[in-house]
Amino acid sequence: MKFNLRAHQLDEFFRAKIGPKVTAPLWVAHQVGNTKNTYLPTYRRAADRKSAARVGIDLVALAVRWRCLPFHYLRYELYRSGLDFKDVASYIPDTVFYSRILPTVNRSVLLLDDKLACKRILGDAGVRQPKLLATGERSLPLDAAGAPIPTVPAALDAALSGTTEVVIKPARHTSGGAGVLVLTNNDGVLRHQDGSLFSLAVYGDAWGGWLIEEYVHQHAELAEFNPHSLNTFRVITEFHPARGARVLYCLFKSSTGTDAVDNACNGGLYVRVDPFTGELDDTAHTTDLTRHDRHPVSRTRFAGRRLSVIHQVVEAAERAAVHFPRTPLIGWDIAVGRTGQALIVEGNSSPSLMNLQRTHGGLAPTLSRSLINDHRRS
CATH class of the missing domain: 3.30.1490 (Dna Ligase; domain 1)
Known part of the structure; x- marks a missing residue:
């Protein structure tokens, strides 16, 4: 019994503490590549950026504050002249999120990240999914x-x-x-x-x-944006043993072309959704830092649109989250079928920080040290 417990603790130690250090060189190379190919060219084209001196001061201050290389400064266009340092400092560096916050908060991720195991757990609990x-x-x-x-x-x-x-x-x-x-x-x-x-x-x-x-044939309200892709919601939930599950953030995702999948990594767009009203933000984003005020396929405007299926989506996310209590921070991909039934496509123990911060602004007040300490106490 003690041996099994110690083996589990050792496994968690390597996952949370050693793994991020071992993969750090690959992560830095990934960040350098993105900066060179996408973020730096966007910075050079920007007309409303701060002075070089101000940018330098920001970079040094962020490096000291977060104890990492501030690649996120260019990624989130924090050099824009309208942002003071309080705004800039509210953005969590991706290094901090993936190497410090997530490994500490999300402890047991195997049952969630194995799609078949996750599907069987949710199926046994009666949570609706694609068949x-x-x-x-x-x-x-x-x-x-x-x-x-x-x-x-x-x-x-x-x-x-x-x-x-x-x-x-x-x-x-x-x-x-x-x-x-x-x-x-x-x-x-x-x-x-x-x-x-x-x-x-x-x-x-x-x-x-x-x-x-x-294959899920989607609700007409979502197909209106792009009938070629399965347009889904990315819903971020937090679970706490005393408070249960709650939705923190919600995005609507769609392909920008005729691809069947809507993932941002494949060029898809994402736009903020109010989880209470279903109202879309007026601007959608992509990973190459482009913005859209209407869908490039259907030309449907985002501003003023309300998605009536949001309540089913939020309910499905919260119902699914309670079955993975040791993975408190989950990004759920949720489709909506023709009849309006929300279906859990999959859960992600490592939700995209970039998508969230480009749509919701800096998340440090929500997802930084206070979240870590809260779940350490639990």
Whole structure:
């Protein structure tokens, strides 16, 4: 008993303390690449930036305050002349968020980040999700109950219940929509959207574990923005044992083109949503620092729009969050079906800070030391 407890504590120590240090060089290289390719060119084009002296003072002050290289200064365009240092200091550096805050607050993340485990936990709790049709480990397909599927089209079609449009995605170790594909099923023969044949064996070799779900045909209110992609909500929840679950922030996401997925890493946009009224902000953002006042596909304006399905979305997020009490800060991706039913697509133990701070402003007053101390006490 004591050995198992100590092994768990050691595992948590390496995850929270050693892991961020080991991966630090990769993180710095990632930040340098983004700065060189995107953020620095945007800074040079900006007409309303502060003087070079003021920028230098800000950078030094931020480095001292947060004890890290202030890459986020360019990422969040904190050089704009209308921002005083109080505003600038309210933005959490990505290094601090991912290396110090999240590892301390979110302790047990495996059950959430394994998409199949998460799906089964929520399914057992009665939380609505896209229907699970099949799973697999490399080239071995299993039906929704875990029974092997013979490698013949008829057996696969039976497992997929004859569903003509499905989604396949990796079961773990992925982010930003990587590996998520929309496929067509014709009598157990799977094809890509362009009509080319899809191979489960090749996909399994590339991603390991995978799962196939029924494709969600979305609510007309969301399809109005972009009918090509499944437009979803990113809802950030916080869970506390004494207070339960609550929604902190909410975003609406959509592809800026004809891609089937709406992830920001694939060029998608995101816009702030009021979690109480469903009202959209007047400006949407992308990771390349562009802004949109209307959707580039449909030309639908964001300003003044209210999404009536917001209450179902918030309720679904809060209901899901209580089942992962040791992962208090979760970013939920939530779709809404044609009938208005909110469906949990997946949960993320590492929600995108950039998307949140570009839409909500600096989050230091909410997600900095006070949050860490609160959950340490719990």
